[in-house]
Amino acid sequence: MGAASPVSVHIFNANKWRQNCYVLVDSAEGHALVIDPGFDVDDISAYIADRQLSVTAILATHTHFDHIAGAATLQDRFGGVKFLLHADEENILRDVNIYTMALRLPRIAAPNPRIHLQDQTKLRFSNCDVVAHHFPGHTPGGCAFAFENLLFTGDLLLRGQDNAPKLPGANKAQLKKSQDEIFSRFPGSMLVYPGHGRAVALSELHAYFTELQSSTKGLV
Numbered sequence: 098m099g100a101a102s103p104v105s106v107h108i109f110n111a112n113k114w115r116q117n118c119y120v121l122v123d124s125a126e127g128h129a130l131v132i133d134p135g136f137d138v139d140d141i142s143a144y145i146a147d148r149q150l151s152v153t154a155i156l157a158t159h160t161h162f163d164h165i166a167g168a169a170t171l172q173d174r175f176g177g178v179k180f181l182l183h184a185d186e187e188n189i190l191r192d193v194n195i196y197t198m199a200l201r202l203p204r205i206a207a208p209n210p211r212i213h214l215q216d217q218t219k220l221r222f223s224n225c226d227v228v229a230h231h232f233p234g235h236t237p238g239g240c241a242f243a244f245e246n247l248l249f250t251g252d253l254l255l256r257g258q259d260n261a262p263k264l265p266g267a268n269k270a271q272l273k274k275s276q277d278e279i280f281s282r283f284p285g286s287m288l289v290y291p292g293h294g295r296a297v298a299l300s301e302l303h304a305y306f307t308e309l310q311s312s313t314k315g316l317v
């Protein structure tokens with residue numbers, strides 16, 4: 098992101114799963130864009146309300162419970178904000194409460210209304226485009242969102258076994274293909290904001306996954 102960019106990124110991850118919700122803020126315009134509002138919804142709401150920001154949209158990298166737990170609440174609190182997800186996530190979303198029940202968590206309300214985005218769908222924010230890139234593998238409708246030199250990847254590029262939840266919708270071969278595609282499509286200098294863990298340069302992740310690949314060769 099250029100020095101002149103008025104957009105800042107705020108991270109909410111004080112939840113049990115250390116799931117990162119990102120709020121992009123254009124403070125000059127008073128606009129906010131929310132990516133993956135999970136269980137920190139009260140903190141996220143307070144942040145937005147305190148600054149009197151208007152929420153442009155809520156984007157979903159995918160619809161596993163920890164990433165969408167707060168979406169419907171945010172829509173309620175901020176006047177029916179639109180929620181964008183890939184159509185191939187609908188089946189994952191439909192089953193979301195199988196997991197909240199198993200984990201004895203409160204039931205998650207499905208976001209409404211929902212708007213379907215596709216690969217290369219663009220959304221205007223702060224005089225730039227946020228571009229959706231469809232990358233199936235972690236879930237069928239998983240998306241990464243590119244904004245200037247930032248890339249929000251959800252759970253597509255998580256480091257460490259502990260961060261790779263065995264949740265429904267995963268397809269290992271497809272995920273590998275999507276990861277390779279991410280590394281070839283975007284410059285290594287892009288800053289990746291993952292669904293869990295700290296922000297890191299795409300080149301560093303590329304090195305990590307290349308190493309992982311060679312060290313596990315022959316084991317599977």
Ligand SMILES: [Zn+2]
Nearest residue numbers: 159161252264
């Ligand atoms: Zn996930």
Ligand SMILES: [Zn+2]
Nearest residue numbers: 161163252292
């Ligand atoms: Zn996750």
